[in-house]
Amino acid sequence: MNILILGSGGRECAFAWKFAQSPKTEKLFIAPGNAGTEKYGTNIPLNVNDFDTIKTVVLSNNINIVIVGPEDPLVNGIHDYFLADDALKQIPVIGPRKFAAQLEGSKEFAKEFMFRHNIPTAKYQSFTKESIDQGYEFLDSLKPPYVLKADGLAAGKGVLIIADLEEAKEELEDMLNNEKFGAASAKVVIEEFLDGIEMSSFVLTDGDDYVIFPNAKDYKRIGEGDKGLNTGGMGAVSPVPFANKELLDKIEDLIIKPTIDGLKKDKIPYVGFVFIGLIMVNNEP
Incomplete structure (x- = not known):
C-alpha cells in the first residue's frame, strides 16, 4: 500500500513513524513533511491547500490512501475535491468533508452542535463587527477572567484568557475591527471561564x-x-x-x-x- 500523509508537524511525524512499521506499507510519502518525517518516508514539498498539485502527487505515485493531518485543507474541502474528481474518488481520504470539518474550523458551529445535542460546554455568545456593542454588554455580564475565541482557524493561537474587563473589551475590538487574527476573528465567540x-x-x-x-x-x-x-x-x-x-x-x-x-x-x-x-x-x- 502506498500512503500519503499531508502535513508538516509532530502529529504527521508520529503518523509516519507508525505507518513505517506496518508490513502493509510499501511506500510512504509525507507532504510537505519535516526533518523528522524524512527518516520514515519521502518528503514532497508542496502546499497542503494546493489540491491540484496533491492530485498530481497522488496519481503519479499510485497512492492508495491519504491521511490529512492539518485542519486547513479539511476546512477548505480536500475530501470533497477527491470525491468530485473521477480520477480520485476511489482513493480513501482520512479526514472529514468540508461541512463536517466546521466542528474544528468554526467555534460557533461546534458550540451550536454541542448545545443541540446536549453535550456539556460553557455558555457563550458569538459576535461580529456589527454586534460589537452587544459583545461589550455580554462581557459586562460575566465574571473574570474573560475567554475570547476567534471563530475560525488561527493555528492554535486564537484563544485569549484575560483577567481585566477593559483589556478584554480592547482585545474584542482588536479582533473584530482590526483583524487581530485575520479572517479567523471576523467572528468572536465569548465564553464563560471554566x-x-x-x-x-x-x-x-x-x-x-x-x-x-x-x-x-x-x-x-x-x-x-x-x-x-x-x-x-x-x-x-x-x-x-x-x-x-x-x-x-x-x-x-x-x-x-x-x-x-x-x-x-x-x-x-x-x-x-x-x-x-x-x-x-x-x-x-
Missing part, C-alpha cells in the same frame, strides 16, 4: 462506529510554567495521569457517544479523527 484542568481525547470514526485513542494532556502556553499566550502546542503527556476509568467512561458517555450520534442525527457524514478538547470541573468533563 476553572479546571484540561485534557484532550481523540476518536477515529467512519461515521457509524468509533475507536477511542489514548488521551493526552497538552501544554499550549508559550512560556515556562505554563504561562503566556497560547500556541499550537509546546508539548504533551500521554496517557493522562488523572484520567482513571471512571472519568474516561464519563467522557465516552457524556461527550463521545453524543457527538457520534449527533453527527448521524444531523446527517453529517464524518470519516476521520475527532479532536475533543476537555476541561475537568469538579471531576466532570
